[in-house]
Amino acid sequence: MKRIYIKEDMCIGCRLCEVYCLVQHSKSKKIIKAYKGEYPKPIPRILVEEKGYLSFALQCRHCEDPPCVEACITGAMYRDPDTGAVLCNDIKCVGCWMCIMVCPFGVIMRRKEGGEVASKCDLCYGEGTPVCVANCPNEALEFR
Amino acid sequence: MVKYVIVGNSVAAIAAVEAIRKHDGDGEITVISDEPYSAYSRPLITYALAGKISEDSIFYRDKNFYYKNKVETILGIKVTSLNTKEKYVTLKDGDEIHFDKLLISTGGTPISPNIRGRDLHGVFTFTKLDDLKRVREYIHQYRVGEAVVVGGGLIGLKTAEALTMLKIKVSIVELADRILSVTFDKKASSIIERSLRKIGCEVITGNTVSEIKGRDRVSAVILKDGKKINCGMVILAIGVTPNIDLIKNTDIKVNRGILVDNHMQTNIPDIYAAGDVSECVDLIGGATRPIAIWPNAYRQGNVAGYNMAGIPKEYTGSIVMNSIELCNIPTISMGLTDPEGDEYEIIEHYNDEKQVYKRIVLKGKIIVGAIFISNIDRGGIYRNLIIEKIDVSSFKEHILKEDFGLISLPKEYRKHLVSGPGLEV
Numbered sequence: 001m002k003r004i005y006i007k008e009d010m011c012i013g014c015r016l017c018e019v020y021c022l023v024q025h026s027k028s029k030k031i032i033k034a035y036k037g038e039y040p041k042p043i044p045r046i047l048v049e050e051k052g053y054l055s056f057a058l059q060c061r062h063c064e065d066p067p068c069v070e071a072c073i074t075g076a077m078y079r080d081p082d083t084g085a086v087l088c089n090d091i092k093c094v095g096c097w098m099c100i101m102v103c104p105f106g107v108i109m110r111r112k113e114g115g116e117v118a119s120k121c122d123l124c125y126g127e128g129t130p131v132c133v134a135n136c137p138n139e140a141l142e143f144r
Numbered sequence: 145m146v147k148y149v150i151v152g153n154s155v156a157a158i159a160a161v162e163a164i165r166k167h168d169g170d171g172e173i174t175v176i177s178d179e180p181y182s183a184y185s186r187p188l189i190t191y192a193l194a195g196k197i198s199e200d201s202i203f204y205r206d207k208n209f210y211y212k213n214k215v216e217t218i219l220g221i222k223v224t225s226l227n228t229k230e231k232y233v234t235l236k237d238g239d240e241i242h243f244d245k246l247l248i249s250t251g252g253t254p255i256s257p258n259i260r261g262r263d264l265h266g267v268f269t270f271t272k273l274d275d276l277k278r279v280r281e282y283i284h285q286y287r288v289g290e291a292v293v294v295g296g297g298l299i300g301l302k303t304a305e306a307l308t309m310l311k312i313k314v315s316i317v318e319l320a321d322r323i324l325s326v327t328f329d330k331k332a333s334s335i336i337e338r339s340l341r342k343i344g345c346e347v348i349t350g351n352t353v354s355e356i357k358g359r360d361r362v363s364a365v366i367l368k369d370g371k372k373i374n375c376g377m378v379i380l381a382i383g384v385t386p387n388i389d390l391i392k393n394t395d396i397k398v399n400r401g402i403l404v405d406n407h408m409q410t411n412i413p414d415i416y417a418a419g420d421v422s423e424c425v426d427l428i429g430g431a432t433r434p435i436a437i438w439p440n441a442y443r444q445g446n447v448a449g450y451n452m453a454g455i456p457k458e459y460t461g462s463i464v465m466n467s468i469e470l471c472n473i474p475t476i477s478m479g480l481t482d483p484e485g486d487e488y489e490i491i492e493h494y495n496d497e498k499q500v501y502k503r504i505v506l507k508g509k510i511i512v513g514a515i516f517i518s519n520i521d522r523g524g525i526y527r528n529l530i531i532e533k534i535d536v537s538s539f540k541e542h543i544l545k546e547d548f549g550l551i552s553l554p555k556e557y558r559k560h561l562v563s564g565p566g567l568e569v
């Protein structure tokens with residue numbers, strides 16, 4: 001399957017990936033509205049870690065043997081049979097956070113969606129190239 | 145064509161089916177369980193009792209899972225015996241079913257304490273979908289207003305919380321000096337205890353129920369110290385133990401749970417065991433013991449399935465861990481959280497007002513345990529450091545900093561983690 005590769009030497013920590021990711025996962029998909037007019041406030045599914053000159057953008061690695069899928073007590077977390085992406089079914093998720101406990105990358109977050117549900121990278125389902133990759137000004141993320 | 149038989153139809157069983165079918169599309173798979181339902185999420189029965197989820201969203205996989213995976217199911221019938229020499233199991237109705245490969249995934253059974261009055265109407269354990277139905281019906285029929293939950297562990301507290309949401313006044317009675325004493329330290333326990341009190345639960349520690357009173361059904365309990373609590377219902381939640389009935393009188397080796405090798409095979413070739421019924425290596429300490437949690441059951445069942453289908457795969461051990469939300473406070477605990485001895489070092493962050501608590505337990509250079517209350521984000525990074533036994537001495541000062549992340553890890557290790565296509569646990 002196609003995955004996102006991280007090149008930390010290229011990352012300048014601009015956080016544009018976070019902005020695009022947030023907008024992509026908002027209801028309106030419009031930047032001003034997404035940031036200022038939506039409730040619950042959308043959150044990015046990617047996170048930039050930064051320390052001094054070092055930075056990189058991190059999102060779900062869509063593991064070969066995903067520990068989050070194994071740990072999920074409801075069956076909400078699953079691997080999409082077509083794309084291979086690891087996805088969370090919001091309707092089934094009860095917010096028990098077993099997935100957060102076992103994700104070695106710490107890339108599953110909590111998001112308000114009625115109740116709270118697990119929030120993670122979905123490789124911009126159906127978009128072709130994920131928006132974080134497409135909009136990185138420095139090719140610090142690659143999709144291949 | 146290989147004939148696979150799986151006893152039990154819960155997470156370990158489903159995980160085994162998923163592994164087998166990755167490699168063997170033709171073999172015959174038969175799943176047998178005494179519960180008459182498709183596999184469901186056992187932990188969700190407390191959510192269903194509280195009315196947080198509907199009853200049909202309790203099922204673990206799609207409705208057509210068995211059909212899609214060509215699994216024959218025999219549900220609602222108990223397997224009563226196992227012949228390991230001639231390789232067949234006998235069902236309660238007398239039918240014999242032969243196997244080439246067998247998986248025993250019979251899970252756990254709730255421990256039933258020897259209390260006078262234990263058999264009275266209105267006394268329940270709470271681990272099955274039928275328990276949910278029975279408890280619900282009972283509450284409705286008798287308009288239960290007060291209940292006693294015996295046991296302040298995960299199942300007891302989740303059940304107590306659910307009952308409270310149904311406007312039942314709950315008293316939790318715990319023998320230890322605090323709730324969640326096995327997985328939490330004092331501070332963590334007290335945060336949850338306070339919150340339970342706030343939602344109206346009474347929490348009684350260092351005490352136990354010595355007698356359940358009632359004529360036709362429960363009317364009160366008497367505590368060890370003589371105190372009486374009036375109640376219409378009692379939930380016994382003092383723990384579960386491996387359900388090894390089936391292998392009694394066989395030559396399968398068992399300690400508390402069924403003993404398996406790192407392929408999840410028992411001492412008898414072609415007979416495997418996985419999930420709450422089995423015993424595996426605890427990565428902290430290295431002893432084998434049952435660690436009755438969902439993620440382990442899945443992985444063990446999956447590893448068993450691969451090996452049953454002829455694909456060698458190893459189970460590398462696990463740690464005790466859990467993630468539970470109580471009174472809207474998320475918590476994660478893993479490994480050794482409250483050890484005694486000079487060889488352990490504790491790093492803590494505590495904010496009483498915000499109910500935020502983080503605790504890391506170190507032994508020498510490696511983390512052996514952790515607790516997170518309220519702020520659980522990125523908790524999995526710590527778990528990975530525990531199971532991979534990573535030397536944390538070079539970044540110890542950062543370990544509980546707000547911005548702790550993969551960036552804090554040694555460069556080589558971080559690169560190994562993030563630049564690959566994903567992780568093979």
Ligand SMILES: Cc1cc2nc3c(=O)[nH]c(=O)nc-3n(C[C@H](O)[C@H](O)[C@H](O)COP(=O)(O)OP(=O)(O)OC[C@H]3O[C@@H](n4cnc5c(N)ncnc54)[C@H](O)[C@@H]3O)c2cc1C
Nearest residue numbers: 152154155156177178186187223250251252419420437438
């Ligand atoms: C209320 C509750 C909350 C929980 N919450 C959590 C949680 O938050 N996180 C977590 O990690 N774990 C939790 N657990 C534990 C988790 O549910 C178990 O670890 C998991 O279900 C184990 O799965 P298993 O496949 O080993 O067996 P089980 O789920 O125990 O299933 C075994 C099945 O085998 C059947 N069976 C047994 N003997 C026979 C026989 N002789 N013939 C036919 N069928 C038989 C049983 O009836 C049962 O259906 C919770 C458990 C309960 C009860």
